[in-house]
Amino acid sequence: MSVHRGSSDSDVSTHSSKDSADKEEAKDAEHKPIIPMGIMAVAGVVILIIVAVVACGIPLGWFGETTTKRSSSVTDILDFEPFNYSNKRLPKDVRPVKYDLKLKVYLPAYVNVPENKILTFEGDVEITAKVLASVHYVVLHMDRLSLDEEKTEILLDGRTVPLNSTTFISDIGIFYLREVISANQELKIKLKYTGKVITETDRGLYSITYRGRDFKSKITGVVTELEAVYARRVVPCFDESDLKAEWTITVIHPEGTTALSNGKEISIEKEPGTSWITSRFDKTPVMSTYLMAIAIGEFDYVEGRTAAGVRIRSWATPGEINAAPYSVNIGVKCLDFFENYTGIKYPLPKLDMVAFNAFGAMENWGLLTFRPNSLLYSELFSPLISKYKVATTVAHEISHQWFGNLVTMKWWDELWLNEGFAEYMSYISLEKVTRGANRLKDYIATEVMESALIRDRSEWRSLNPEVKDPGDFVRTFTTLYYDKGTSFIAMVAALIGEENFNEGLKHYLTKFSYGNTRSTDLWESLETTKFTARGPDGNPLNLKAFASPWTTQVGFPIVTVHALNSSTFEITQFSNREDKDGKPMEDDSLKQRTQWDIPIWYQIDDQSVKLTWLSKDKPLHISANTEKAILVVNADRHGYYRQNYEKNGWQKIIKQLAENHKIYSPRTRSAMIADAFEAAYKKLIDYSIALDTLQYLKYEEEYLPWSTAMQKLESMSEMGDFFKGREGSTSYKDYVMNLLKPVYKRSFFEDVAIQSNEEDYILESNLQMTIITMYCQVGADDCIAEYTKLFKNEVLAKCKQGELASACVERIPGPLRAKTYCYGVKKLGSEAYEKVFEMALIEGEKGNRMEYKNLKYGLACHENQKKIKRFLRSAVEEESFADVTEIFKSVGKNHNADVLFTFLRENWEQIYGRFQNNSKELYAVVEAGLSRTHTKSDIRKIENFVKDHKEASKIKAFSRRIRNIENHMAWKDRNYEPLIAYFKAHS
Numbered sequence: 001m002s003v004h005r006g007s008s009d010s011d012v013s014t015h016s017s018k019d020s021a022d023k024e025e026a027k028d029a030e031h032k033p034i035i036p037m038g039i040m041a042v043a044g045v046v047i048l049i050i051v052a053v054v055a056c057g058i059p060l061g062w063f064g065e066t067t068t069k070r071s072s073s074v075t076d077i078l079d080f081e082p083f084n085y086s087n088k089r090l091p092k093d094v095r096p097v098k099y100d101l102k103l104k105v106y107l108p109a110y111v112n113v114p115e116n117k118i119l120t121f122e123g124d125v126e127i128t129a130k131v132l133a134s135v136h137y138v139v140l141h142m143d144r145l146s147l148d149e150e151k152t153e154i155l156l157d158g159r160t161v162p163l164n165s166t167t168f169i170s171d172i173g174i175f176y177l178r179e180v181i182s183a184n185q186e187l188k189i190k191l192k193y194t195g196k197v198i199t200e201t202d203r204g205l206y207s208i209t210y211r212g213r214d215f216k217s218k219i220t221g222v223v224t225e226l227e228a229v230y231a232r233r234v235v236p237c238f239d240e241s242d243l244k245a246e247w248t249i250t251v252i253h254p255e256g257t258t259a260l261s262n263g264k265e266i267s268i269e270k271e272p273g274t275s276w277i278t279s280r281f282d283k284t285p286v287m288s289t290y291l292m293a294i295a296i297g298e299f300d301y302v303e304g305r306t307a308a309g310v311r312i313r314s315w316a317t318p319g320e321i322n323a324a325p326y327s328v329n330i331g332v333k334c335l336d337f338f339e340n341y342t343g344i345k346y347p348l349p350k351l352d353m354v355a356f357n358a359f360g361a362m363e364n365w366g367l368l369t370f371r372p373n374s375l376l377y378s379e380l381f382s383p384l385i386s387k388y389k390v391a392t393t394v395a396h397e398i399s400h401q402w403f404g405n406l407v408t409m410k411w412w413d414e415l416w417l418n419e420g421f422a423e424y425m426s427y428i429s430l431e432k433v434t435r436g437a438n439r440l441k442d443y444i445a446t447e448v449m450e451s452a453l454i455r456d457r458s459e460w461r462s463l464n465p466e467v468k469d470p471g472d473f474v475r476t477f478t479t480l481y482y483d484k485g486t487s488f489i490a491m492v493a494a495l496i497g498e499e500n501f502n503e504g505l506k507h508y509l510t511k512f513s514y515g516n517t518r519s520t521d522l523w524e525s526l527e528t529t530k531f532t533a534r535g536p537d538g539n540p541l542n543l544k545a546f547a548s549p550w551t552t553q554v555g556f557p558i559v560t561v562h563a564l565n566s567s568t569f570e571i572t573q574f575s576n577r578e579d580k581d582g583k584p585m586e587d588d589s590l591k592q593r594t595q596w597d598i599p600i601w602y603q604i605d606d607q608s609v610k611l612t613w614l615s616k617d618k619p620l621h622i623s624a625n626t627e628k629a630i631l632v633v634n635a636d637r638h639g640y641y642r643q644n645y646e647k648n649g650w651q652k653i654i655k656q657l658a659e660n661h662k663i664y665s666p667r668t669r670s671a672m673i674a675d676a677f678e679a680a681y682k683k684l685i686d687y688s689i690a691l692d693t694l695q696y697l698k699y700e701e702e703y704l705p706w707s708t709a710m711q712k713l714e715s716m717s718e719m720g721d722f723f724k725g726r727e728g729s730t731s732y733k734d735y736v737m738n739l740l741k742p743v744y745k746r747s748f749f750e751d752v753a754i755q756s757n758e759e760d761y762i763l764e765s766n767l768q769m770t771i772i773t774m775y776c777q778v779g780a781d782d783c784i785a786e787y788t789k790l791f792k793n794e795v796l797a798k799c800k801q802g803e804l805a806s807a808c809v810e811r812i813p814g815p816l817r818a819k820t821y822c823y824g825v826k827k828l829g830s831e832a833y834e835k836v837f838e839m840a841l842i843e844g845e846k847g848n849r850m851e852y853k854n855l856k857y858g859l860a861c862h863e864n865q866k867k868i869k870r871f872l873r874s875a876v877e878e879e880s881f882a883d884v885t886e887i888f889k890s891v892g893k894n895h896n897a898d899v900l901f902t903f904l905r906e907n908w909e910q911i912y913g914r915f916q917n918n919s920k921e922l923y924a925v926v927e928a929g930l931s932r933t934h935t936k937s938d939i940r941k942i943e944n945f946v947k948d949h950k951e952a953s954k955i956k957a958f959s960r961r962i963r964n965i966e967n968h969m970a971w972k973d974r975n976y977e978p979l980i981a982y983f984k985a986h987s
Helices: 037-055 074-079 325-342 384-400 412-433 441-456 470-475 480-496 498-511 519-526 543-552 647-663 666-681 687-692 695-699 703-720 729-740 747-755 759-777 781-796 814-827 829-846 849-859 865-878 881-893 897-906 908-915 919-929 936-948 950-954 956-985
Strands: 012-016 022-024 066-070 094-106 120-131 135-141 145-148 153-156 163-169 172-181 185-196 204-211 218-225 246-254 258-261 265-270 276-281 294-297 300-305 311-316 350-355 367-370 407-409 515-517 557-563 568-575 598-604 610-614 620-623 631-633 642-645
Touching: 094 135, 094 294, 120 135, 135 185, 153 172, 172 185, 204 294, 218 367, 246 258, 246 294, 258 276, 294 367, 300 325, 311 325, 325 350, 325 384, 325 412, 325 498, 350 384, 367 384, 384 412, 384 759, 407 412, 412 441, 412 480, 412 519, 441 480, 441 666, 441 703, 480 498, 480 543, 480 598, 498 519, 515 519, 519 543, 557 598, 557 631, 557 647, 568 610, 598 620, 610 620, 642 647, 642 666, 647 666, 647 687, 647 695, 666 687, 666 703, 687 956, 695 703, 703 729, 703 759, 703 956, 729 759, 729 956, 747 759, 747 814, 759 781, 759 814, 781 814, 781 829, 814 829, 814 849, 829 849, 849 881, 865 881, 865 897, 865 908, 881 897, 881 919, 897 908, 897 919, 897 936, 908 919, 908 950, 919 956, 936 950, 936 956, 950 956
Parallel strands: 012 066, 094 246, 311 350, 350 367, 407 515, 557 642
Antiparallel strands: 012 163, 022 066, 094 120, 120 185, 135 172, 145 185, 153 185, 163 172, 204 218, 218 294, 246 276, 258 294, 265 276, 300 311, 557 568, 568 620, 598 610, 598 631
16 A cells, blocks of 8 residues: 655544454544544544545545544554654654665656656665664654655664554654554664655755757656755654754666765665666765665766875766866865865765756755856856856865764754854965965955845844744755855954864764764863953953854844044944834834944954954943044954944045055954945945045955945945946946046956966956956946957857867866856847857757856846847746746846846746745746836836736745835935935046
């Protein structure tokens, strides 16, 4: 007998171990999984109804929450307390020790199988489990699986333990036993089951379509994505992060495909007389269920080895494998670094990295999965930012092999322990393996922290949210947990000193290897070191007490400096959720007063940076030894907070920047610019002051301040809608052009081409590309002319009809290639557009995927709405989910406002049909589709659209965009005219 059930929380069914015909419907599944015998009069009627229903072929559960089939001995179990699943957690009286899993996956086009078996799988699992306390049931997670109950077996000391009944509630199965199993015994749970491969819109074992070796045929493969609660969709298991066990995995897959898993392959054998391959893998370390991984497809690989002999392979589909070597190189260096840094050897003999994931990178132990653009880099085809992205993503996932896999957070409410550390350590590792050339620790203080602070001003999330249902948590997960967690960890490291921090981490990893932790375990490990840091009370710093407000409270502090006289300053704090008078903001639903003990790194004039404390309950006073001193707080930006000054304080800083900006570090200068613009956004200072912090930039030679300045100007132009042809947009463009002209050089194009592949020049190349990109974006003729010249000389003149772009434009450097296509299409008319369109078709069919993306980016730059709609329609029909999102974003960046929103409305049924089960990508597509909406008329259109499409009301991107438009309109009402006046005065 085979029973199938869905994943709805209301689905509850109970079955006896015998094939009895008795069935009845319960009213309350979770609290009464078995109906008492005292209501047999009612039950008898229900039984007759359900028997009739089943006879007619209607599924169990169709009429209500519970369907039950009982044995004649059901009274045996009534002496025992039924299991209550109301808190969504498994009982802790049975723990897994190891899993032995065999999985057979039916892929299309390889093996002759019945159509109803295509994209399904058959599973056979034996779970060894330790009984910790007396039990009369075993509870496992299982979701969207059909269990063969006749072959379900639970063994104790080699004998079968008789089952009384099996109950399914939501996503668990409860196996009620006819005897009590006492503690300190070992059970074996044997289960056979089937399941369906999910499309790439959802997590579990899902399918991916890609091009085969002939570049024409589309092939389907499968890969797992199991974080946080989706292992239960592949195998019945104890699917919670702290229920760790070993896994031994066997995969049966079609001939012509390669199977990968966590362990190293120990045998690959063809089944005699069939077209099936059996791949057996070595056992894994003890690990959480969400780290179990399988991938099946047509892959090639590039290989390297670490100093300790660990085999590292980067796998990709045949058309992309040439872009894999860079990731192997970075992977080898990072794995060597982490082994040396932690003193703990990587516990597997191999590490596979596969560019075969629709959801982003995943740190499965021994088998890392990536989106192709996060693992593959080619100096011939890739923009410069791709190299940085590949390096940081590979480092992040390898970092997880220690921070997350070896030591795992106990529950999902402290996911930042996994993600924050992996992100932080990715930058630390790359800083070391590139010999400091990338200065990637500076990125934490600028790019990462700034991203977190911007998100944290509106998302109202703490690092330690309450998590009752991990599935809901994952669906609402944002990068704030990565970036804020990273920023907080960096602040702690700066506070106690890097050497002490490193020593404490080694203690933490060693003590809790193969285990689970709470954040208190981390603080205790760090406190075993000999750090000398003092807390706000002058006593040795209590890390647990210090950390609690930063991890449990929402938001962050804004630190304000008041000059009491020419040499004495008072420093106070208020929350970003409050106005400057300490009153909650109108949009703050929490209405809670929050304060922090804040480490204040400060610099007076050109003196060295010092550390003191601002207590949560009183102001801080700092005295300078000189008259007319300039005090800067959060110097070097170690602290997770914003700085603000009175008008005179900002003016003194601005004057100092103009006279000698180098007395402040690049990190400090970057933070000054960022915090000035955020203070203006919060109405604490005028925008004229924030813009004045940019006047010195003509002398700036460092990437970080320039990057921050360009981000803030771009954000301001978005709020002011300065690119939509409004009156005054010319003034904005002239202002930015005037700011950049002194530092822009034609030689940047040549320099980027030469330097982009040299690690020692990555910051210089990033600076050059930042300036080129913004300078061209505001319409600088001399900049655009360089791109159009490249397009004419290297594309139109050299690429013949039917020729692959990847073969004929090799003289255009990778970092410049996408923009070359863009400006060619935008400025050179229909001939250029049709040329790029033709090249994209050919490249997509039989060429290089990266070059194909460059060409698609170029097509997004066209300003003809009819052609853009044609382009978008093709993308929605044919491209992967991630690529559709990127294409929508590319069109949005090129300010095709009306066409994007119009296309979204006109093609909603098709878009929603493709993306409805992938909430993350659907949100991203809608967000991109609305990105250029700015007016009251747009708000009315959005509201009417949501009203007419009920499913749209559940997608928060619509309501969030309405709020953003309203905020932007209010912002424009306050700031537009003064800003235009400023731009005109400084153009």
